[in-house]
Amino acid sequence: MKTQIVTFLCLLGACLGGGLPAIAQERPVAFTNAELLPISGPAIAHGTVVVVGGTIAAIGPTATTAIPPNAETIDCTGRVIMPGLVDTHSHVGGGWGGDASGPIQPDVRILDSINVRDSGFWKARAGGLTTLNIMPGSGHLLSGQTIYAKLRKASTIDDFAIKDAAGKPLGGIKMANGTNSQKDAPFPGTRSKSAALVRQKFLKAQDYRRKVAEAKGDAAKLPDRDLEMEGLLDVLEGRIVVHHHCHRADDIMTVLRLRDEFGFKVVLHHVSEAWKVAEQLAKAKASCSVIVVDSPGGKIEAMDLSLATGAVLEKAGAPVAIHTDDPVTDSRLFLRAAALAVRAGMSREKALEALTLAGARMLELDARIGSLDVGKDADLVVLSGDPLSVQTKVLETWVEGTKVFDRADPDDRLFAVGGYGAGRDQKAHGCCTDARLSETK
Amino acid sequence: MRVFLHVLALALTALALAAPGRVSAAEPASLVAVYGDVVHTMAGPPIEKGVVVIDGGTITLVGSALDIPVPPAARVVRGRVVTPGLIDAHTAVGLTGYLNQDQDQDQLDKGDPIQPELRAIDSYNPRERLIEWVRGFGITTIHTGHAPGALVSGQTMIVKTVGETVDDAVIVPAAMVAVTLGDDARPGDEKKSPGTRSKAVAMLRGEFVKTQDYLRKLGLSDAEKRPDRDLRREVFADVLRGKLPLLVTVNRATDIDAALRVAKEFGITIVLDSAAEGYLAADRIKAAGVPVIIHPSMRRGGNGETENISFETAATLRAKGIPVAMQSGFEGYVPKTRVALFEAAIAAANGLTTEQALATITSDAAAILGVADRVGSLRPGLDGDVAVFDGDPFEYTSHCTAVVIDGRVVSEGPR
Incomplete structure (x- = not known):
């Protein structure tokens, strides 16, 4: 009977996970005696997390939390456990979005080009990351559809995908303004031209949307299928979120102006100058995903970049997440980004939330990930100590109840510290993978 | 009053x-x-x-x-x-500016693959905002100058992170000559040399052979037969005389070995720079008695020559007895500079003790740069x-x- 319940939960977990992970959790796991940082609530000094079927089944003080009799118990004395880190902005996997043919390409999906063997995924797991928003670049006004990826052990991109009830991979859409997307025609040459091109395209999408609505499901009256328009229809109807690259304060405000005109959901990314318009951002309830880098500059738009952006936004009351923009910052040092934000004045609580629950909210996945709560996916990180200390190591990373990184395993450790071979493509997980790669490993 | x-x-x-x-x-x-x-x-x-x-x-x-x-x-x-x-043992800050526009980028001229005559003091902007930035984190001395990216890109210098003119700031106006071996030595134009690793080393050896000849002629008793002044030869002559070390930026073990080979052939003093695969060549580096200014660990890794970069290189090389220092390096995009303190912190978390990691940005850095009688310790x-x-x-x-x-x-x- 117990086995049946576990099986049922496994199936439920897989169902929520939208596709069977390559290796599903078979036996309940209990992490005991850890300092737990649930993010959604206060820390538990001496706590236990029980994971069943890839889902958190219980969390609480060790003294009062029951452990299933068949569970594997992992004593985490002296260790800290927090939710798996959520990176709202990553470029790991070598994926490309739109090409040079035009500035707005909503038909392009990054999932069609991601290499799941890229060692960057192994490094991301070594950094405690469990969910990534993998995005195309910022060289277009709209460079394509992004994918929300769980860093399960994978042999194809399908194993990474987080899917909706209908089996569609979830993701957002990437947009950008400012200098990166300005170049020779047909790309825009100025900021005003950038905004005009976007408005024109969205007006066309509104027209498409009207035609679809008027057809009332009558196939004969529906407009011809148009992949670009279908992508933008999802944006206009709020089914997917716009992830918008922007640096300068005026560019940030331009995004909000377009948001208000067309009514799309948006997360503002990088926001180097958000500290200049923090009150406006808070008032507009604008979600901000911040990049934390070691110095200002590198491009004119980042000349006033500040380590205190997170702190200023927090004080103003705007929602703040932090991202890696890997390779701009290293996924293995994602915790460091939050620590530097704290150095510049952000609260510990909000900085840790910025790595987890805040990012989950911005991906609209907070019902499933981002905190240690019963019913959420069992994505968690086991740390050797304070998450904000330089000396702290990510010891283990778990996704949906399966361990995907173990620092004690020399093969995994290579990706945590680097060294010979750490930059090469890796053997994919699962059966029957490339024999030649297996032999050379 | x-x-x-x-x-x-x-x-x-x-x-x-x-x-x-x-x-x-x-x-x-x-x-x-x-x-x-x-x-x-x-x-x-x-x-x-x-x-x-x-x-x-x-x-x-x-x-x-x-x-x-x-x-x-x-x-x-x-x-x-x-x-x-603190000492940043290698950067390009002051020659490379934070705006990253043509007018504030003077760390590299790719017009000629070999230009040792380019002096760092002629490009240094002491008001550059990145200098103030790194100083705020405790960096008081920087070894800066021409960046990697050409076979011989120019000279480096050592300055304090203060001053309104380079003269206010400078400690050592000509510290080393910056050499790059490997992919970054290629000019990017297939028709120009060096197009291969072997060609780069051949060109470098050719320069030193010419300079040996120049030195011989300088010593001729007949003044008429002595060569005219030649800025390039004068700098390389100082290298051969042991007055100016070569700062050789290399990453692959192959290139590290090539650098050691050239140094031995001409009896040149070199300092290895970056050395992403230094752990593969540690015994040879130790035997050659060459110090290493290790890459910033947080530099963008990824593909190419630095794909095998390791957080543990500082600890590995130090354990071999090789003198090591940390650097912020050169960054071509965002962030425009790294901070040597932060890079040493990664070393402190990956095998070095606090005191050892501090030495990579203080006393050991000063010793490698030859300025231990001025900076790097509290005496x-x-x-x-x-x-x-x-x-x-x-x-x-x-x-x-x-x-x-x-x-x-x-x-x-x-x-």
Whole structure:
């Protein structure tokens, strides 16, 4: 009977996970005696997390939390456990979005080009990351559809995908303004031209949307299928979120102006100058995903970049997440980004939330990930100590109840510290993978 | 009156802080006493409850605060942890600017693959904002100059992170000659040399053969037969004479071995720079007696020559007995510079002790750069350069709270 319940939960977990992970959790796991940082609530000094079927089944003080009799118990004395880190902005996997043919390409999906063997995924797991928003670049006004990826052990991109009830991979859409997307025609040459091109395209999408609505499901009256328009229809109807690259304060405000005109959901990314318009951002309830880098500059738009952006936004009351923009910052040092934000004045609580629950909210996945709560996916990180200390190591990373990184395993450790071979493509997980790669490993 | 003077002094200090890029070396250095719960002198074990006294810009006393009375009239600076002013053993800051536009990028001229005659002092902008940026984190001395990216890109120099002119800032106007081997030595145009690793080494050897000939002719008794002045030859001649080391930027083990081979052939002093695969060549580097200024660990890794980069290189090489220093390196995009303190922190978390990691940005860096008689440790007679922190300097959430250069408080944190 117990086995049946576990099986049922496994199936439920897989169902929520939208596709069977390559290796599903078979036996309940209990992490005991850890300092737990649930993010959604206060820390538990001496706590236990029980994971069943890839889902958190219980969390609480060790003294009062029951452990299933068949569970594997992992004593985490002296260790800290927090939710798996959520990176709202990553470029790991070598994926490309739109090409040079035009500035707005909503038909392009990054999932069609991601290499799941890229060692960057192994490094991301070594950094405690469990969910990534993998995005195309910022060289277009709209460079394509992004994918929300769980860093399960994978042999194809399908194993990474987080899917909706209908089996569609979830993701957002990437947009950008400012200098990166300005170049020779047909790309825009100025900021005003950038905004005009976007408005024109969205007006066309509104027209498409009207035609679809008027057809009332009558196939004969529906407009011809148009992949670009279908992508933008999802944006206009709020089914997917716009992830918008922007640096300068005026560019940030331009995004909000377009948001208000067309009514799309948006997360503002990088926001180097958000500290200049923090009150406006808070008032507009604008979600901000911040990049934390070691110095200002590198491009004119980042000349006033500040380590205190997170702190200023927090004080103003705007929602703040932090991202890696890997390779701009290293996924293995994602915790460091939050620590530097704290150095510049952000609260510990909000900085840790910025790595987890805040990012989950911005991906609209907070019902499933981002905190240690019963019913959420069992994505968690086991740390050797304070998450904000330089000396702290990510010891283990778990996704949906399966361990995907173990620092004690020399093969995994290579990706945590680097060294010979750490930059090469890796053997994919699962059966029957490339024999030649297996032999050379 | 005294109150007035005090207010005036405060106002002047505020002005100086308001224009942090404009710290003048002309201001008289005052008497300063820097107290720390821990003072890492880097010339002996750390001192609990220590003090560093600086008079006239030079360190005069270092020891226990119990033994050394507060000098009357001294400006007092206090902090949890006190270290020597930090040294960034290799950067391009001051030649490369934070805007990353053509007009502030003087670290590399790709017009000719071999240009040792390019002097760093002719491009250095002491008002560059990145200098102030790194100084805020305790960096008081930088080894900066021409960047990697050409076979011989030019000279480097050593400066303090203050001054309105390069003359105010400079310690060593010509420190090393920057050489790059490997992919980054290629000019990017297939028709131009060097197009391969072997060609790059052949061109470098050719220069030294020519320079040997130049030196021979210089020594001729018949003045008529001596060669005309040649800036390129003069610089390479100083390399052959042992006056100027080559700073050889290499990453692959293949290129490290090539650098050691050329150094041995011509009897040249070299310092290895970056050395992403240094751990594969540690025995050979040790045998050659060559120090390494290790890549910034947080530099973008990814593909190419640095794909095998490791957080543990500093620890691995130090364990072999190889002198190592840390650097911020050169960044071509965002962020426009790294911070040597942050890079050393990664080493401190990956195999080095706090004291060992500090040495990579203080005493060992000074020794490798040949300026240990000026900076890099807290000893009487050395420059009054001090960094003050409110906790472990390597902890992400600590702050640098004060920076003193030549006895003047040039920035006050927290940063």
